[in-house]
Amino acid sequence: MKKILLLLISVFFTLNSFGQSSISYSPVNTVTKVGDTLIMKFQYYKVDGAELTLAQFDFEYNNKLLSYISHQSIAPTGASFARNNWTGYKFNPKADTSEDDMDVQYTWWKDEAGNNSYSTSANWSVERTTIQTSAAYVDGNEFVKYSFKVKDKFGSGYDNYNDIIKVNWANYQESDGTQIQTTKNPSTQSLSGIEGGNAGAFVINLKTANSVKTDYSYTIKNSAGESVATGDFDESGQASISGLENNVTYTAEANLKEDATYLDEVVTVSDLALVFAEAIGAGSGPSGGSTTFDYFIQDIMGDVVGSDNGVDFQDSYEILAYLQGVTSGNSNLITQDGQTEDYSGIESTYGAVTNNTVTFAKSFTPIDSDTSSKTIDLAHGLRGDVNFSHSWEPSVSSGEKATSAQTSSFRISSAAGSKYSQTETANIDLISEINDDGRVVFSINSEIEDMVGSQFNIVYDPNILSLENVIFDTGNEMTNFSNVIEAGYIRVGSFDQNVSSTVKAGTPYQLIFVPVEDISNASGLISFRVKEGVKADGTQINFIIQ
Amino acid sequence: MKKILTLLSLVLIMGCYQDDDLVTLYPDQEVPQSLQIKDLIGIKLENTIVTDRVAMNVKLPLDGKYRIKIRHGMTNELISQEMITAGEGDNLLKVYVASLEKSGYVIQLTDEFHNILGNQSFVVN
Numbered sequence: 258m259k260k261i262l263l264l265l266i267s268v269f270f271t272l273n274s275f276g277q278s279s280i281s282y283s284p285v286n287t288v289t290k291v292g293d294t295l296i297m298k299f300q301y302y303k304v305d306g307a308e309l310t311l312a313q314f315d316f317e318y319n320n321k322l323l324s325y326i327s328h329q330s331i332a333p334t335g336a337s338f339a340r341n342n343w344t345g346y347k348f349n350p351k352a353d354t355s356e357d358d359m360d361v362q363y364t365w366w367k368d369e370a371g372n373n374s375y376s377t378s379a380n381w382s383v384e385r386t387t388i389q390t391s392a393a394y395v396d397g398n399e400f401v402k403y404s405f406k407v408k409d410k411f412g413s414g415y416d417n418y419n420d421i422i423k424v425n426w427a428n429y430q431e432s433d434g435t436q437i438q439t440t441k442n443p444s445t446q447s448l449s450g451i452e453g454g455n456a457g458a459f460v461i462n463l464k465t466a467n468s469v470k471t472d473y474s475y476t477i478k479n480s481a482g483e484s485v486a487t488g489d490f491d492e493s494g495q496a497s498i499s500g501l502e503n504n505v506t507y508t509a510e511a512n513l514k515e516d517a518t519y520l521d522e523v524v525t526v527s528d529l530a531l532v533f534a535e536a537i538g539a540g541s542g543p544s545g546g547s548t549t550f551d552y553f554i555q556d557i558m559g560d561v562v563g564s565d566n567g568v569d570f571q572d573s574y575e576i577l578a579y580l581q582g583v584t585s586g587n588s589n590l591i592t593q594d595g596q597t598e599d600y601s602g603i604e605s606t607y608g609a610v611t612n613n614t615v616t617f618a619k620s621f622t623p624i625d626s627d628t629s630s631k632t633i634d635l636a637h638g639l640r641g642d643v644n645f646s647h648s649w650e651p652s653v654s655s656g657e658k659a660t661s662a663q664t665s666s667f668r669i670s671s672a673a674g675s676k677y678s679q680t681e682t683a684n685i686d687l688i689s690e691i692n693d694d695g696r697v698v699f700s701i702n703s704e705i706e707d708m709v710g711s712q713f714n715i716v717y718d719p720n721i722l723s724l725e726n727v728i729f730d731t732g733n734e735m736t737n738f739s740n741v742i743e744a745g746y747i748r749v750g751s752f753d754q755n756v757s758s759t760v761k762a763g764t765p766y767q768l769i770f771v772p773v774e775d776i777s778n779a780s781g782l783i784s785f786r787v788k789e790g791v792k793a794d795g796t797q798i799n800f801i802i803q
Numbered sequence: 804m805k806k807i808l809t810l811l812s813l814v815l816i817m818g819c820y821q822d823d824d825l826v827t828l829y830p831d832q833e834v835p836q837s838l839q840i841k842d843l844i845g846i847k848l849e850n851t852i853v854t855d856r857v858a859m860n861v862k863l864p865l866d867g868k869y870r871i872k873i874r875h876g877m878t879n880e881l882i883s884q885e886m887i888t889a890g891e892g893d894n895l896l897k898v899y900v901a902s903l904e905k906s907g908y909v910i911q912l913t914d915e916f917h918n919i920l921g922n923q924s925f926v927v928n
Contacts, residue, residue: 313851337851337852337928341876343877367924371879372878375877375878385926387926389850389851389852428924433839434841687881688884688885688886716903718902721899721901778885778897780859780885781899782899784873785882802880802881
């Protein structure tokens with residue numbers, strides 16, 4: 258009897274030690290048709306007796322089939338809750354491990370994968386939830402509920418709603434930092450029996466290089482110019498519109514909101530270099546001639562003074578003045594903080610040249626018998642963004658400059674695809690350190706030899722640091738600029754207007770800050786946004802900081 | 804004689820110690836439980852969800868120069884970087900996040916030559 262009892266006890270403890278906590282995710286409601294709201298709950302199950310006080314997990318959903326509506330924290334009173342979202346990414350699980358092993362996948366993301374943990378993927382969005390609490394979570398407690406709108410699979414590229422939500426990793430910890438072994442249930446979530454769709458709804462797909470699609474709105478007008486539908490694009494860049502009539506011609510346009518936080522990052526030294534090179538080349542325009550641009554639309558985008566639908570020195574100096582923070586006598590059209598100048602049109606003809614004029618055709622006509630007419634791709638661009646960093650690069654052949662100075666060997670080599678999406682990369686070191694005088698010194702160290710221009714948009718905490726000085730050591734030929742855009746945000750860089758001299762290697766830029774309170778270190782006080790250089794042929798250099 | 808020799812030895816040892824570039828941070832400060840690191844090397848923040856600033860412990864194997872890097876939690880892109888000179892053992896520091904965008908990040912401890920010594924994820928809320 259004693260032996261049997263011992264055996265039972267030992268089996269019990271063995272089983273218990275192999276148990277793992279888990280994250281469970283499942284629908285709260287039943288969805289049956291396109292347009293329904295799917296509510297998903299994410300829940301904690303405790304098996305191993307661990308005292309969970311930190312829960313962080315990451316899941317991805319198919320944004321072509323689901324559209325985020327809202328989330329609701331179910332964290333206990335007093336707990337801290339945070340939600341993050343990134344659209345256009347998909348998790349790469351650790352090879353040769355179980356995708357259900359959540360703590361292994363978390364460690365892979367945090368410690369091992371580096372740049373390989375996520376890939377860019379337009380069809381997927383990643384959500385991350387973090388909850389920190391002082392009282393341990395109870396078995397069965399919910400973390401959060403998410404609401405999604407079920408989208409029409411027609412035209413999405415998917416035949417069904419299988420595997421549309423998947424938890425990628427989970428970080429469960431006890432209060433002393435002990436990692437809790439965790440699994441997930443189920444491996445993926447699917448929907449079945451979804452009906453409806455393709456029943457008259459009209460879909461607009463936004464085409465832009467900007468990853469933040471939700472900052473864009475659309476307007477549909479009838480032939481009288483009256484607005485018949487307006488709204489915002491979802492995270493995947495789609496908008497579904499109802500109420501349009503068949504066999505009626507409408508126009509569509511897209512606009513970027515003027516309070517987007519990154520508008521100061523749209524026009525940079527790379528655009529300046531292209532516009533300067535074009536101005537030096539002269540003779541651009543739809544009639545051809547000597548040009549460094551690849552598309553006619555760049556003549557419009559680069560005409561930031563708005564004088565003649567072509568680029569000249571006035572435009573190049575206007576962009577230089579903008580980067581330097583100098584006010585000219587012109588009221589320019591450069592995309593910048595609080596100001597956008599939008600262009601949009603049907604993608605297949607966006608930027609086409611007709612009768613010697615660059616066009617942005619906007620009209621479409623839904624036809625009941627033609628399902629392809631129920632969807633349009635709407636391209637969008639911004640004035641000043643001649644390198645298409647936040648704008649759509651035209652695909653229509655008549656929009657290309659056949660005689661362009663596609664003299665750039667780099668661009669010719671990439672002619673099969675985007676001419677501007679390929680850039681060069683180079684290593685650089687940006688670092689802050691407290692010196693012997695107690696000042697915070699931010700140094701930009703570069704060994705790059707062939708940059709005719711460079712730009713760094715640097716953010717600092719103005720409540721703790723006061724900018725004392727900017728020290729340039731870029732060589733004797735460069736035009737340097739340091740422009741405080743707003744408190745705690747400075748633009749620093751250089752450009753040679755002859756596009757021949759280069760930024761000196763070494764430490765070309767140093768920013769000296771005086772702390773306004775006692776600090777022992779400076780972690781997080783200074784961060785960097787735009788960091789790019791440009792070569793004489795207009796090739797953008799994206800800096801890699803190790 | 805023994806006492807004199809001991810005293811001389813002590814003076815000699817102290818004379819040989821180079822402290823030119825070394826800053827030992829809060830040498831007498833006790834490490835609170837929320838910042839204690841079990842391993843010999845590592846980095847730990849007091850909280851995972853942060854709004855303005857947060858206490859941080861950096862536990863080092865040797866005196867020397869180290870980098871504290873803040874990387875974006877999705878792209879892994881380097882957002883901010885500091886070089887510190889600190890001493891062996893626990894070093895209580897701070898991370899200031901008020902000027903960082905609300906997002907997920909990973910804070911990373913490396914040696915001067917970018918060899919990773921520890922990571923922790925955190926969120927600016």
